[in-house]
Amino acid sequence: MDNDSSVCARLAMMLDENPSCRVLILGRYMPPVRSAYNTVRHRAGKARLRQTLAGSNHLRSSNDAGGRLEAYAPIGLARGLKVDAVLYVGAGDEHTSLVLEGFAAGGAIVYHIL
Secondary structure (H helix, E strand, O other): OOOHHHHHHHHHHHHHHOOOOEEEEEEOOHHHHHHHHHHHHHHOOOOOOEEEEEOOOEEEEEOOOOOEEEEEOOHHHHOOOOOOEEEEEOOOOHHHHHHHHHHHHOOOEEEEEO
């Protein structure tokens, strides 16, 4: 587990360096997920993300190169997505670890913060 700000800075740097990168932020409850989403979105200056969707349990920003920053709460809504990096916010359980292992098996870099 890493520091919250260093993980968010790393994800923003990934979006800046590779504009077609897809980053996913997950959690059990939306307020901490929304906070991490906004932190990454504001730090990713070069990626030029614009918000395209804002709902009660799903947030999405995208850019012209096809890159995306998405946030979901609860975690089950995000199954089956192909992403480059995943950030899970909050305490996890067995179900969470299985879903995150699935993302890791698909080639995603998985981060976990509390």
